[in-house]
Amino acid sequence: MTSKTLDFFYFIGSTYTHLAVHRAEGLAARAGVELSWRPFSVRTLMREQNNIPFAGKPVKAAYMWRDIGRRAARLAVPFTTRPPYPIDAQEAANRVATLAAAEGWCPAFTRAAYARWFLHGEDPGTPEALRRILGTLGRDADAVLATADGDAIRARYAAETDCARALGIFGSPTFACADGEIFWGDDRLEDALDWCLAHA
Amino acid sequence: MTSKTLDFFYFIGSTYTHLAVHRAEGLAARAGVELSWRPFSVRTLMREQNNIPFAGKPVKAAYMWRDIGRRAARLAVPFTTRPPYPIDAQEAANRVATLAAAEGWCPAFTRAAYARWFLHGEDPGTPEALRRILGTLGRDADAVLATADGDAIRARYAAETDCARALGIFGSPTFACADGEIFWGDDRLEDALDWCLAHA
Numbered sequence: 001m002t003s004k005t006l007d008f009f010y011f012i013g014s015t016y017t018h019l020a021v022h023r024a025e026g027l028a029a030r031a032g033v034e035l036s037w038r039p040f041s042v043r044t045l046m047r048e049q050n051n052i053p054f055a056g057k058p059v060k061a062a063y064m065w066r067d068i069g070r071r072a073a074r075l076a077v078p079f080t081t082r083p084p085y086p087i088d089a090q091e092a093a094n095r096v097a098t099l100a101a102a103e104g105w106c107p108a109f110t111r112a113a114y115a116r117w118f119l120h121g122e123d124p125g126t127p128e129a130l131r132r133i134l135g136t137l138g139r140d141a142d143a144v145l146a147t148a149d150g151d152a153i154r155a156r157y158a159a160e161t162d163c164a165r166a167l168g169i170f171g172s173p174t175f176a177c178a179d180g181e182i183f184w185g186d187d188r189l190e191d192a193l194d195w196c197l198a199h200a
Numbered sequence: 201m202t203s204k205t206l207d208f209f210y211f212i213g214s215t216y217t218h219l220a221v222h223r224a225e226g227l228a229a230r231a232g233v234e235l236s237w238r239p240f241s242v243r244t245l246m247r248e249q250n251n252i253p254f255a256g257k258p259v260k261a262a263y264m265w266r267d268i269g270r271r272a273a274r275l276a277v278p279f280t281t282r283p284p285y286p287i288d289a290q291e292a293a294n295r296v297a298t299l300a301a302a303e304g305w306c307p308a309f310t311r312a313a314y315a316r317w318f319l320h321g322e323d324p325g326t327p328e329a330l331r332r333i334l335g336t337l338g339r340d341a342d343a344v345l346a347t348a349d350g351d352a353i354r355a356r357y358a359a360e361t362d363c364a365r366a367l368g369i370f371g372s373p374t375f376a377c378a379d380g381e382i383f384w385g386d387d388r389l390e391d392a393l394d395w396c397l398a399h400a
Binding site for chain 1: 249250251256257259260262263267270271274368370371382383384387388391394395
C-alpha cells in the first residue's frame, strides 16, 4: 500500500537504542511506514569523530542511566536493572545482526540481544550469550557465528557503516528518511516518522 | 494556589536553550507550576567534566543546527537563520541575567538576549548588544553593566553554578524538580513538568 520506508540505523551497545528497539516497529507500523533495520558500527564513527559521549564522564553517564529508566517507565518499555556497559567489544553481536539483516531475522535477533543485555544484565556479544540467543531463535549457532565472523559479513557491516557516515550519522539510534533527512535518538522517532510521511 | 516550582537552569550560549526559553514559561503556567529562571555557567561545568558537545565535532554540530531548525518549526518557536556560535566569551550576558534574576526581570532579559542571538544573528554578550537589549527593556545600561561586572553578581553566578554542580547538572537547559530530580534538554520539558506534578 505504502512505499514509505524509514531506515533504523543502530548499534547493539548503544543504551538509548533499547528504547527504540522496543518502540520503532510498532510506531512505524501504525504510521504505515516500513522499518528497515540497519546495524552499523557507531563505535567506528564515534572514534573518527572524537565523539565520546559517556566514557570518562561520570556525571553525564549517571544521568543517562536515570533518564533511560524514567523514559522506559514513561514509554512502557521494560527496564529492570542497570545493565553492564560497554558491551560487545568485538562487535560480534552487531555482526550477527548484520547477517540477520541479510537473511530477514534481524528484528527478532536484535530484540533478543537487547533483552539479554537489559533484562538479564548480560553482555550479548560473548560467544556464550550469542549461542543462547540464537538457540532461542531456533538458529544453528555454529553456522551463524562462523558466517558472522567471515569476510562477507564484515564487508557488509563496514559498508553499512560507510553508508551511515555518508548520511552524516554520528550516533545510535538514527532514523534516516528516503530523502536523506536524519533524526538522532529514540526521542526523535515520532519526528522522523512525521517527516517521512510529509516529505520523503 | 500551587506550591510546585520547577527550576530552569540555563546558560545564554546554549543553542537548544533557545527552544526552552520560548516554551518553558507557557507550558509551566498551563501545568500550574512556577518556573524559576536560574542562569549558571554550564561552560564551567563542561570544562570540569571534559564534556565538549560540539567544538571539534563538525558532523554532530551540523546535525544540531538542522535539528534545532526542525524542532523550532515543529514547536512553533521562531528560528530564522543560523546564529553565531559560540557566544558570550566573557559570560557578560549570563551575569546580566544573574542580576536580572535577583531583581525580577530575568525572563524578559533572557528572551530579549535569545531574540538578539537567534533572530538578529548577533552575539548578545558584547557591550553593544547588551546596551541595545537593556535599552529595549527600559533599563539603565551603565548601571546594570557595572553591577553585573561586580563581585556580588560574580559570586551569585558562581553560587548558582555550584548549585547546578551539586544537583548533577552537566548541560543546558536542565529542569530541576524540588526533590532533586533533573531533566536535561528542551525535549525533556514535558517529562520534567509531569514529574514535578506527580512527585516533587
